[in-house]
Amino acid sequence: MTEKLLGSIEAGGTKFVVAVADFDFNVKEITQFPTTTPEETLAKVINFFKFFEVAAIGIGSFGPIDVNVDSKTYGHVLNTPKEEWSGFDFLGTLKAAFDIPMYFTTDVNSSAYGEYTKGSASGADSVVYFTLGTGVGGGAIQGGQFISGIAHSEMGHATVIAHPEDAYVGGCPFHSNHCFEGLAAGPTLEGRTGIKGEKIPRDHKVFDFISYYAGQIAFNTFVNMAPEKIVFGGSVLQETDMAKVREYFKQFNNNYVATPDLEDLIVRPSIKNNGSATIGNFGLALKALKE
Amino acid sequence: MTEKLLGSIEAGGTKFVVAVADFDFNVKEITQFPTTTPEETLAKVINFFKFFEVAAIGIGSFGPIDVNVDSKTYGHVLNTPKEEWSGFDFLGTLKAAFDIPMYFTTDVNSSAYGEYTKGSASGADSVVYFTLGTGVGGGAIQGGQFISGIAHSEMGHATVIAHPEDAYVGGCPFHSNHCFEGLAAGPTLEGRTGIKGEKIPRDHKVFDFISYYAGQIAFNTFVNMAPEKIVFGGSVLQETDMAKVREYFKQFNNNYVATPDLEDLIVRPSIKNNGSATIGNFGLALKALKE
Numbered sequence: 001m002t003e004k005l006l007g008s009i010e011a012g013g014t015k016f017v018v019a020v021a022d023f024d025f026n027v028k029e030i031t032q033f034p035t036t037t038p039e040e041t042l043a044k045v046i047n048f049f050k051f052f053e054v055a056a057i058g059i060g061s062f063g064p065i066d067v068n069v070d071s072k073t074y075g076h077v078l079n080t081p082k083e084e085w086s087g088f089d090f091l092g093t094l095k096a097a098f099d100i101p102m103y104f105t106t107d108v109n110s111s112a113y114g115e116y117t118k119g120s121a122s123g124a125d126s127v128v129y130f131t132l133g134t135g136v137g138g139g140a141i142q143g144g145q146f147i148s149g150i151a152h153s154e155m156g157h158a159t160v161i162a163h164p165e166d167a168y169v170g171g172c173p174f175h176s177n178h179c180f181e182g183l184a185a186g187p188t189l190e191g192r193t194g195i196k197g198e199k200i201p202r203d204h205k206v207f208d209f210i211s212y213y214a215g216q217i218a219f220n221t222f223v224n225m226a227p228e229k230i231v232f233g234g235s236v237l238q239e240t241d242m243a244k245v246r247e248y249f250k251q252f253n254n255n256y257v258a259t260p261d262l263e264d265l266i267v268r269p270s271i272k273n274n275g276s277a278t279i280g281n282f283g284l285a286l287k288a289l290k291e
Numbered sequence: 292m293t294e295k296l297l298g299s300i301e302a303g304g305t306k307f308v309v310a311v312a313d314f315d316f317n318v319k320e321i322t323q324f325p326t327t328t329p330e331e332t333l334a335k336v337i338n339f340f341k342f343f344e345v346a347a348i349g350i351g352s353f354g355p356i357d358v359n360v361d362s363k364t365y366g367h368v369l370n371t372p373k374e375e376w377s378g379f380d381f382l383g384t385l386k387a388a389f390d391i392p393m394y395f396t397t398d399v400n401s402s403a404y405g406e407y408t409k410g411s412a413s414g415a416d417s418v419v420y421f422t423l424g425t426g427v428g429g430g431a432i433q434g435g436q437f438i439s440g441i442a443h444s445e446m447g448h449a450t451v452i453a454h455p456e457d458a459y460v461g462g463c464p465f466h467s468n469h470c471f472e473g474l475a476a477g478p479t480l481e482g483r484t485g486i487k488g489e490k491i492p493r494d495h496k497v498f499d500f501i502s503y504y505a506g507q508i509a510f511n512t513f514v515n516m517a518p519e520k521i522v523f524g525g526s527v528l529q530e531t532d533m534a535k536v537r538e539y540f541k542q543f544n545n546n547y548v549a550t551p552d553l554e555d556l557i558v559r560p561s562i563k564n565n566g567s568a569t570i571g572n573f574g575l576a577l578k579a580l581k582e
Contacts, residue, residue: 064549078549126440140515147438149417151517154548158511159452161469174547178452220449224431224515226442256465257445258355258369 007049007057008281010107011090013082016041017278018048025118025282028052038077038088046097056101056289058281060110061090067105067152075104101291103284105139106152107277111269112139113146114280115231120270124228128221129269129276130155132214132236136181140225144287147225156181158220163212165205168192184213186236202240211241215248218266222249223257233269233276242266298340298348299572302381303398304373307332308569309339316409316573319343329368329379337388347392347580349572351401352381358396358443366395392582394575396430397443398568402560403430404437405571406522411561415519419512420560420567421446423505423527427472431516435578438516447472449511454503456496459483475504477527493531502532506539509557513540514548524560524567533557 005028010017012035019030029052033044049057064078075091091104105113112129121127128140138155140147147153157172157179170177171188182188189197192206200206214237218230232245246262259265269276296319301308303326310321320343324335340348355369366382382395396404403420412418419431429446431438438444448463448470461468462479473479480488483497491497505528509521523536537553550556560567 138515142438142440143436145434147433147516149433149516149518150551151548153517154514157514157547159450159507159543161450161452174545175543178543216450220511223445223448224429225438225440226444227440252450252466252469254465256448257442260441 003053004055005052006282006285007052007054008278008285009045009057009059009061009094010110010277010281011035011059011061012107013062016045018045019278019281020049020052020054021282023286025279027278030278035082037084038090038093042090042093045094049098054098054100056103056285057094057098058103058105058110058284058288059091059094060105060107060277060281060284063106063152064154065090065104065106065152067148068150101285101288103281103288105146105284106137108137109139109146109152110278110280110284111233111276112141112231112280113283114271114276114278115229115233115269116141116280117283118271118279119276120231120267121229126225126227127229127231128155128225128227129231129233130214130217132184132186132210132232132234134186136185136234138221140227142225142227155217156185158217160184160213160216163209166192166209166212168209180213180217184210184236186234189236197236202238207237207241208244210236211244212248214241214245216252218245218249219252222253222259222265228260228265230266231269232266237268239268242268294344295346296343297573297576298343298345299569299576300336300348300350300352300385301398301401301568301572302326302350302352304353307336309336310569310572311340311343311345312573314577316570318569321569326373328375329381329384333381333384336385340389345389345391347394347576348385348389349394349396349401349575349579350382350385351396351398351568351572351575354397354443355445356381356395356397356443358439359441392576392579394572394579396437396575397428399428400430400437400443401569401571401575402524402567403432403522403571404574405562405567405569406520406524406560407432407571408574409562409570410567411522411558412520417516417518418520418522419446419516419518420522420524421505421508422525423475423477423501423523424525425477427476427525429512431518433516433518446508447476449508451475451504451507454500457500457503459500471504471508475501475527477525480527488527493529498528498532499535501527502535503539505532505536507543509536509540510543513544513550513556519551519556521557522560523557530559533559
């Protein structure tokens with residue numbers, strides 16, 4: 001008998017990563033291809049999984065997507081600037097090809113679940129995971145469940161107070177310099193300095209600004225949800241910036257709420273090679289199988 | 292046989308309200324007394340319940356309190372300016388008197404649970420409830436569970452962007468004008484105008500400021516948790532201000548996230564006479580009984 005495997009679909013706006021793993025999350029095969037039309041891209045996804053005995057699939061998708069299981073359009077992509085994808089029945093297309101349990105959520109929720117299952121937050125009961133990359137997103141888990149009501153979270157768009165010395169106009173097309181993403185996403189580095197983000201020295205004050213926003217959002221996250229771990233993934237901040245993020249958290253808190261040691265609370269992901277989402281999807285596949 | 296009843300303890304910083312009700316939450320007896328020393332106050336609480344057959348008690352307390360059931364100091368009052376109460380074993384004292392199921396949470400969580408069970412959010416799966424009074428607090432529920440990790444939330448202290456015309460220095464001793472409470476709690480009305488809050492005409496621009504902060508926090512709440520209902524209780528805002536709160540939500544969102552009709556999303560409590568917490572405590576007593 002063929003070994004049963006778990007499947008992962010990391011559906012990004014520019015590329016898809018699909019993988020299968022055994023029940024200990026050891027990857028057996030992984031491949032990636034560019035995101036083109038939904039029909040063509042999903043045909044490649046389906047073709048990949050056809051060659052395995054897949055027991056369940058976890059899917060982390062770019063958004064916005066409908067994750068409300070009670071909704072008529074559950075599993076669909078909602079209105080997105082990628083017009084061909086707007087309204088596409090992502091989950092339904094997969095279900096028509098494979099009648100197996102699937103878990104459908106956002107890409108950042110998948111990463112959150114990965115770190116919760118096997119990463120920096122493993123063993124914790126609650127975690128909020130942020131990613132600071134081209135965009136900014138966040139996902140929250142409590143007791144194994146995602147925190148979301150009628151829609152998935154859009155934590156990158158919560159308002160932040162601007163750093164008093166940061167005069168940047170902001171990079172968010174909807175919220176300019178009023179939201180976390182508008183002030184802390186990767187493109188804001190070049191937006192402020194005219195220098196590509198990866199070429200800016202780490203002691204440049206833009207990283208101080210980003211740390212200020214991350215520290216502020218971490219503080220807001222703690223007063224809102226009090227998670228055991230707050231994880232900052234993505235390439236904009238690095239391990240060496242975490243001390244500043246914790247310092248700003250302290251300044252915003254100003255000894256108001258009691259917290260764990262901030263070195264334990266505010267951390268980087270521990271799953272290597274940007275693998276948090278893939279591991280998370282295997283975990284979600286397992287969750288779908290058990291529910 | 293005596294009828295079994297549910298108990299409610301609303302433990303406020305200035306007064307306690309204790310009540311018993313039948314299993315349909317019809318109040319059979321209710322009384323209140325000032326908050327003095329923990330020993331004296333709890334003696335009165337215990338004396339009240341001694342005369343009834345109480346099946347379970349729901350407790351909503353002023354804070355900070357330890358609500359983490361895995362903690363050594365679960366059920367205790369934590370460090371508070373009310374020194375005699377700091378470290379007091381609130382739940383343990385009650386449990387020593389009555390060996391029955393009890394649910395211990397914050398006062399604002401009790402109100403949230405009341406509106407979730409029998410109020411504006413009844414029938415919803417998720418709600419975030421804010422109260423704007425002497426202080427500002429918030430409580431969140433999803434699928435019948437409070438959203439909280441290792442501590443209860445302190446949502447009144449999340450940061451907000453100040454209204455561009457609001458030059459108030461802020462009323463929060465920890466966060467001055469950087470947090471929701473510092474800019475939107477009751478005392479900030481008099482702080483800005485020199486006039487007692489209840490005497491300020493409703494078309495005064497301070498209520499526009501408060502609505503701006505409430506609208507901003509409602510927007511942040513929606514992008515963080517996407518609850519089905521956001522309820523604004525307390526005496527600072529009234530039904531007539533809700534239109535402005537919704538208008539500011541719209542401005543902050545700027546057509547980014549899809550939302551339900553804002554008249555359905557952002558509402559006032561519907562339980563009358565500040566009864567949300569008492570009703571919530573009965574609901575929590577029932578929950579304790581079933582768990």
